Amino acid sequence: MIIWVRNFVLIFAILSVVYLILSAHYARKQRRKLKDQHKTIKQDQPEDEFIAHGMIKYRRSLKPKLIFCVYLVPFVLMAILIYLAAYA
Secondary structure (H helix, E strand, O other): OOHHHHHHHHHHHHHHHHHHHHHHHHHHHHHHHHHHHHHOOOOOOOHHHHHHHHHHHHHHHHHHHHHOHHHHHHHHHHHHHHHHHHOO
C-alpha cells in the first residue's frame, strides 16, 4: 500500500512540472500573439493595457482549463486500470 502512495506522489509531482511548463508556454505564446496583434491593429490603447486585458480574457477561456486535464486524464486512466485489475 505504501508503494502505491509513493507512486501517486511521484506521478503527481511529475504532472505538476508538466502542468507548469505547459501553462507558462501557452501564456507566453498568447502574450506574444497579443503583442503582434497590437502592432498590426495600431490601437489608441497602450500596449501594456491591451496585453493585460487580453491575458484576462485568455485566463477565462477554455484553453487553461483544458491544460488542467494533464492531471485528470492520467489519474482517471490509472483508476480504471486498477478497477479492471481488481474486478476482472
